[in-house]
Amino acid sequence: MMDMGYGDYQLEAAVSKIHASEAAWYVCDEAIQILGGMGYMRETGLEKILRDIRIFRIFEGTNDVMRLFVALTGLQYAGGHLKELQRAMNNPVANLGVIFGAGTKRFARTVGLSSGPSLSEYVAPQLRDNAALVSKSIQNFGASVEHLLIKYNKNIINEQMLQRRLADAAIDIYASVVMLQRRLADAAIDIYASVVVLSRASRALEKNLSSAGIEKKIADLFCNEASVRIATNLSQLRGTQDLKNYSTMKAIAEEVLNNGGVVQNHPLG
Numbered sequence: 001m002m003d004m005g006y007g008d009y010q011l012e013a014a015v016s017k018i019h020a021s022e023a024a025w026y027v028c029d030e031a032i033q034i035l036g037g038m039g040y041m042r043e044t045g046l047e048k049i050l051r052d053i054r055i056f057r058i059f060e061g062t063n064d065v066m067r068l069f070v071a072l073t074g075l076q077y078a079g080g081h082l083k084e085l086q087r088a089m090n091n092p093v094a095n096l097g098v099i100f101g102a103g104t105k106r107f108a109r110t111v112g113l114s115s116g117p118s119l120s121e122y123v124a125p126q127l128r129d130n131a132a133l134v135s136k137s138i139q140n141f142g143a144s145v146e147h148l149l150i151k152y153n154k155n156i157i158n159e160q161m162l163q164r165r166l167a168d169a170a171i172d173i174y175a176s177v178v179m180l181q182r183r184l185a186d187a188a189i190d191i192y193a194s195v196v197v198l199s200r201a202s203r204a205l206e207k208n209l210s211s212a213g214i215e216k217k218i219a220d221l222f223c224n225e226a227s228v229r230i231a232t233n234l235s236q237l238r239g240t241q242d243l244k245n246y247s248t249m250k251a252i253a254e255e256v257l258n259n260g261g262v263v264q265n266h267p268l269g
């Protein structure tokens, strides 16, 4: 994107940084595991690589902070659209087009008529099923962002950025906000990674490269697994039990913090 002269690539850069640094860690760790005891030994050379790549998840912006950036950028963008709609509602007669357009989109989504933005024209014909899967994820992602913004209002954006103190300890949104942003960011990362994988496989197929067959297999596998992860992450934005778990995590963290260390005693004394 930078080579093509786009000025707005920060989001893609953040997603790529998170995905690549975590994939590198996973691959090296698995390589050590496959080699067993020898993988752990200095002579094999992998333990040094593992130590060296551990820093990638920390420097150039820690992955936690990058995830916040990804989630908040998406929320702010969608928030702008909802604000526009809110403004239009103040003067419905003059803004019938905006209101009707938004209403039709939501209705189509609710009754399952819309399958999201179509990606099929951008991919090789052999990858159309995968493109439809990614389109569906994008659609669900949009609906989830909207749900978060309507339920939590601008607090979902402000809480991390402003580090505001709790106004009321009982308000659940503050307990959950970090986990919600994380789930959202992980879904966005998987969507973007799927699009990139499809783009790469499409090029291999269209150019009839000798590796096209395996690129297609990898794309099938990645898009299918990613769509399951995306659905899980998005469902965890709404699940009653998930929201309860986030509150419990916060309660445990608070106890540890107030205690200055581990709270529980060893049950055997």
Ligand SMILES: Cc1cc2nc3c(=O)[nH]c(=O)nc-3n(C[C@H](O)[C@H](O)[C@H](O)COP(=O)(O)OP(=O)(O)OC[C@H]3O[C@@H](n4cnc5c(N)ncnc54)[C@H](O)[C@@H]3O)c2cc1C
Pocket: 055, 058, 059, 060, 061, 062, 063, 064, 065, 068, 160
């Ligand atoms: C070998 C090495 C080389 C380096 N080289 C450079 C360099 O060339 N240039 C440079 O500028 N810097 C460099 N750094 C610094 C590096 O960029 C920082 O260490 C990194 O940005 C993390 O900042 P921190 O260490 O202050 O961690 P902190 O900011 O204290 O973070 C500690 C932990 O809290 C998490 N955290 C912090 N804020 C939040 C939040 N709001 N929400 C959720 N989690 C949060 C972080 O993700 C992290 O896990 C280098 C560091 C190392 C170790």
